[in-house]
Amino acid sequence: MADNRVLTEVLRQLVDTFSYIDPGLVPYIADQLNLSKAEVLGVISFYEDFRTDKPPAHVIRICQAEACQAVGARQLIEHSHTEKYSGLDDIEIGTVSCLGLCACGPALICNNNVYGKVNTSKFDSLIHSLARHK
Amino acid sequence: MSSSNTSPVKVYIPLDSAAIAMGANSVTQSLEALLNTHVLNVQIIRNGSRGMIWAEPVLEVLSARGRIAFANVTSEVVEQLFTLGVFDPALNTDELVPDFHPSYLGFTEEIPWLKKQQRLTFERCGISDPLDLDEYINLGGLKALKQVLGQAPQKTVDAIKHSGLRGRGGAAFPAGIKWQTVYECINDTKYIVCNADEGDSGTFADRMIMEGDPFLLIEGMVIAGCATGAKSGYIYLRSEYPVARKILTQAINIAKHHQLLGDDILGSEFDFNIELFVGAGAYICGEETSLLESLEGRRGEVRSKPPLPAHQGLFGKPTLIHNVISLCSVPAAIKDNGTVYASIGTKRSLGTLTIQLAGNVKRGGLIEIPFGASLREVIEEYGGGSQSGRPVHAIQIGGPLGAYLPESVWDTPLDYEAFTEIDAGIGHGGIIVFDDTVNLREQAEYAFQFCVEESCGKCTPCRIGSQRGVDHFQNAENPTLVDLDSVGKLCDLMESASLCAMGGMTPIPVRSAMRYFPEDFNQPYRSKGEPSA
Incomplete structure (x- = not known):
């Protein structure tokens, strides 16, 4: 079953750990959580914290x-x-x-x-x- | 309490974000450095903030006769206080003349700014280490929970009803009705959701209490769970509050270790768990249905109501969703079946209001007083006028979706109904003071701009309407003239057709600016203080 709840947890962990979400991970995340890439990107683009470019120091x-x-x-x-x-x-x-x-x-x-x-x-x-x- | 030569002198320095922003961590480091180089028997306690943000960092020393306070402490002040013997166990407060040091405020409990307040929700905030559970209990914590665990849920719901507590997040909906609704829902799974997405400018009461008295929020949520039949709770915390996140995480762990959360709470047969969920930077998630969507892992788009969250909320289950201060007010509200709380305040605005006084004001901070005081009293008696020394010109109350008010209405008592009558709202109790350099046309434009940035995009009046609003200001043929009629019509549309308060209330600051400050709408963008070209 698709699990959105885990999605934000995954994204939060990625941001906390790497300070951004590598867009190359989107297909993998979607696949693992049984979501479409569009759903994952939709969530990423909605929230300010979920940036996809690596921030400076x-x-x-x-x-x-x-x-x-x-x-x-x-x-x-x-x-x-x-x-x-x-x-x-x-x-x-x-x-x-x-x-x-x-x-x-x-x-x-x-x-x-x-x-x-x-x-x-x-x-x-x-x-x-x-x-x-x- | 006596401080003998063997027990350390207790020194309190807040760990609250506002205190840290004003230098509390470096003050602590300076004191620690002193302790390393001198033989001093001092114990540093990082407490919550008392709410005197104007005096932060506040440093307090426990003397034989009570705590004495120092304002706006810096590393230099710490050195000076050391030289003056303030950290000496033999300190005799009788010898402290009021002007012995410019930072000296006297006994904390006697500071008029604090003494005049009536603290119920913030009773403990700033007194002790927020993560010291023993202190929490010593200072009256858990009394309410213990009582609730031993009584029928309906009795607790009735106490909330009797107290007259209304939602402190802004909507002021009677808490008792929500509790009764969730209690009556027949469902094996129900949820308590705490809205800690405090995004409104001018508000910081949620942050302060989460950082300064986190067990109170936990106690309030467990009580709500016990009364409504919910076994799990979520705290939806905004990511802009890193200190609160750290403290809440620790507090939840401590609570689990002490049977305040988990199975068989305090030896009863009631089970309750709390999970901390950190938001991801979206103002709209402070709207309850958007928050629920976000908590379910989706875009924070607003849901249409009905169904109400009380019937079908989180994951479609009955959900009691409350703001932080509402939940933190529960232990005080249900005392003596709600009679004490209901005896405070005005007609239908009962209990205390936790005012957050901010912006261009001399003494801003957290002011908890019974409903009914006037705006003017708050600004003058507590605020002490503007910080800049210029005349106070406008006050925005209730956050970015709240009205800008001119002096002519400052005598309105802080009472939900009285504010409705002047087309304004108390909201979450945030009061922002502006001096006469403010340009209300600029502020009205910002209200639309804010809505453009923060709209979830689900409904057209909010998504497109806010952009049209900005256009009216930026693309006027004659930039000095805004077509106020068209803006008014746009406001009508947004108010009547938006799905939630974001689009529905953006017109409030806009209209109030146009109505009360017309002089700002027919002139070029220029701060009033600047000379004209």
């Missing part, structure tokens, strides 16, 4: 939600888009909607570590420290 997600907007998240995100942060090989910068750090925003999460009250200079020093510890 450091992944930063800046909270873009309202509570952080109220204390400067828009400006912080704009700052992260400036030229000095484009083309960093080891660091990927993106956004997230809410980290539950709404009373100490702007917040971000970097490799599962959380940071609060991140202003542009705190952001710069975080990037700097990541670049040093390659």
